[in-house]
Amino acid sequence: KVVEYEWEVSYINAAPDCYSKTILGINGIYPGPTIRASQNDTVRVTMKNHVATEGITMHWHGIRQIGSPWADGTAAVSQCPIVYGESFTYEFTVDRPGTYFYHGHFGCQRAAGFYGSLIVDLPDGMYEPYHYEGEHMIIVNDWWHRGIIDQEQGLESTTFKWVGEPQSLLLEGRGRYNCSKVPKYDPAAISCNQTDERCAPHVWKVERGKTYRLRLASVASLSTLNFKIEGHMMQVVEADGHNIEPFYTDNIDIYSGETYSVLVHCNGTLDNYHLGLNVRGRTDKDVPTGLGILNYNNATAYQPNTPWPKGPAWDDFPASKAQAKKYKALRNNPDPTSHAFNKTEHAVTRTIILLNTQNKYQGHTKWAINNVTYAPLQTPLLAALVYNISGAVDLTPPPDYPTSGYNIFNPPANPNTNVGSGVYQFNTGDVVELILQNAATLTANQSEVHPWHLHGHDFWIMGYGDGVYDPIKSPFTFELDNPPARNNVPLFPFGWTAIRFKLDNPGAWPFHCHVEWHFHMGMGVMFAHGIDQVRQKGIPSSTLGCGLTKTLFKLNP
Ligand SMILES: O=C1O[C@H]([C@@H](O)CO)C(O)=C1O
Structure with a gap:
């Protein structure tokens, strides 16, 4: 079948971490709408540019674009940027089930909030080699208060101005910045509001006793992120759209561009648990934990007052390397698109x-x-x-x-x-x-x-x-x-x-x-x-x- 989307891209005001700024929205929303299709469907997205001062493109991250290299959405490579007032239609096949996302691929527009999730299901009657009763998407990101035009100019300048570490970490486009840290002369000081609904932590609802598939994707601009759920173990089963040999962990490193599925058995006794996101591999000084809420059985959702979940220290590289080495392809993978490695067939040329x-x-x-x-x-x-x-x-x-x-x-x-x-x-x-x-x-x-x-x-x-x-x-x-x-x-x-x-x-x-x-x-x-x-x-x-x-x-x- 064909799944079709019509998108209008424009500047919108948003406050993902309570600090109000101008970002790129799709149909007026941020993060962009979730694309959901089944294996071998055709995805057709017509995207119209309403941003008067910038061109735009969209990249479908992890989708190989077999036979449609022109639809890859990378400016200067697969197409000319879509200019103001014009539309462009992307059309491609989603050949492999799994967790993906899309993001702008022109300049640093991904960092302006120009992204969303893309999920490819198995066709009806086919099942993953693992079992779950419900699922949720969690797209994670790092976030800056400066606008991207300003940031890009700083990076391009001979008086190089580095962007620095992010101000916040976001789960499903939400984080919480301590507004008292905004300098008084900053015009945004009056619009950094910690009671703004738009930066209330995202709530993921679960039912006690059930197993959930959490689909994780990182659109981060810089940071490696570590995800942890208070009081719950995760079983990692999918990475970048491929089934892997499952393994258990209480924290998972997610590098920018990666996607994972983890299974979580919800057998907690409390009503609410923290989901926590921390920086790995670069200093986490001044980058507070990003927080979300895992909420049981429709109880009143609130941020628990237990300590924020924290994985290994940011500079514990041995831990990161050990985890990276755990990923192996699923043996005897029932998925015919699994792309198994073969020593003879894949000898180096x-x-x-x-x-x-x-x-x-x-x-x-x-x-x-x-x-x-x-x-x-x-x-x-x-x-x-x-x-x-x-x-x-x-x-x-x-x-x-x-x-x-x-x-x-x-x-x-x-x-x-x-x-x-x-x-x-x-x-x-x-x-x-x-x-x-x-x-x-x-x-x-x-x-x-x-x-x-x-x-x-x-x-x-x-x-x-x-x-x-x-x-x-x-x-x-x-x-x-x-x-x-x-x-x-x-x-x-x-x-x-x-x-x-x-x-x-x-x-x-x-x-x-x-x-x-x-x-x-x-x-x-x-x-x-x-x-x-x-x-x-x-x-x-x-x-x-x-x-x-x-x-x-x-x-x-
Ligand atoms: O590209 C980068 O520049 C800075 C630093 O290397 C120079 O200021 C940094 O941390 C980067 O990742």
């Missing part, structure tokens, strides 16, 4: 090592991959390749390896990087092993967490390690038995992460750090393959009209 560094370009602070910082193109990459538009993109491939002998433990000896469009070209059918290698930032003894996200494909996580990746020794530590298939993976400070994937979905696909601010600072590359096949099918002319595609369709006189 090309290895690329991607060094992640913080650099300078003409006085601007940037992130670079193998010393190339990504700059979005004027002409969408997909159109540039499909129509072979000369001058639209420099296709000189970036290096497959970092400069030999690079010392990851020190800030770059030469901080200057090159700017480029970062396009790696592959043959369809290639099986690529990517090694993400972390390094020190421009600051001595500092290296940061980077949650990487791939568009258009799922990959298998082969392994994680500390220090420098050793091409001889490190592969012996790989998980070749049942690595999890995912489309998001963390890279830990001063460490490496190995992933493998098969290029089986023709198009032009970003692979980037899902920290909104880092991608804006150039932290990403592009993977293109099978363009002849895309050309044969064609891409809609509605994706064109900017850059050098402007002149492609001249009206007949």
Whole structure:
């Protein structure tokens, strides 16, 4: 069947954490409407732009867009931004059941509240390999009071102004900021109101004795988030739309871009319990716990006065690494779309090592991959390749390896990087092993967490390690038995992460750090393959009209 949505996007006033500000709303609401479809349905979303000063696009995170690379919603890659007053229709198949979300993919619009949930059910009569009696969505986020235009300008400026840590953490678009901390001269001081209904904690209702599936998704712009439910254990069963070998935990790390399903057996004796969200991997100083309420049997909902739930300390990296390594693909998965790994079929045909560094370009602070910082193109990459538009993109491939002998433990000896469009070209059918290698930032003894996200494909996580990746020794530590298939993976400070994937979905696909601010600072590359096949099918002319595609369709006189 076809599930259809009509969206109007405009600026709205919101107060997710009690502090009133202007954000991007869909049909006047925030977070955006939930899309619900069944496996193999067609989702059709017509989105109209009512934002007079900005273009917009929408990315369907985790949906591979098989056969519809033009509908991926990434500005400068799959389409021209939708300009003021115009509409664009996304149409794609949701081929795999699971928990997903959507978000703006132009500039830093995701950080302006431009996101919502997307859930794909199994068709009628089919069942998950686990049992639950009810379900709830919990979309989590970090939140700033400054507007994104101001934040983007600060990041782009030669007098680099970092966004800093978030003011609040949100569950289903709600958090609570301590309004007494708003400076008196700030005009918002009069509209930061802790009794505002819009920042009352979200209440998740459950019935005692039943098991619930909580669907978690992180649209965070920066923070890794740790989710915990007071007095309840969670059984993790799904990650990024894939069933996994279930495991129990009392707290779960969620990196930006990731989705999970956890089963919670509701056998508590109290009426209300805290849901708590805390920062991991970066300082949690001045970032208070985000709170929600788990409410039993329709009792009066209130915030319990018990201590706020808190997982491991923010800098307990061993705990994060141990949890990341727990994810394995579900053995004997009944789901035919499960994308099982096979050692023989998925033997590597090309290895690329991607060094992640913080650099300078003409006085601007940037992130670079193998010393190339990504700059979005004027002409969408997909159109540039499909129509072979000369001058639209420099296709000189970036290096497959970092400069030999690079010392990851020190800030770059030469901080200057090159700017480029970062396009790696592959043959369809290639099986690529990517090694993400972390390094020190421009600051001595500092290296940061980077949650990487791939568009258009799922990959298998082969392994994680500390220090420098050793091409001889490190592969012996790989998980070749049942690595999890995912489309998001963390890279830990001063460490490496190995992933493998098969290029089986023709198009032009970003692979980037899902920290909104880092991608804006150039932290990403592009993977293109099978363009002849895309050309044969064609891409809609509605994706064109900017850059050098402007002149492609001249009206007949
Ligand atoms: O991109 C970033 O910049 C700052 C810091 O590295 C420089 O101020 C930070 O914490 C980031 O994640």
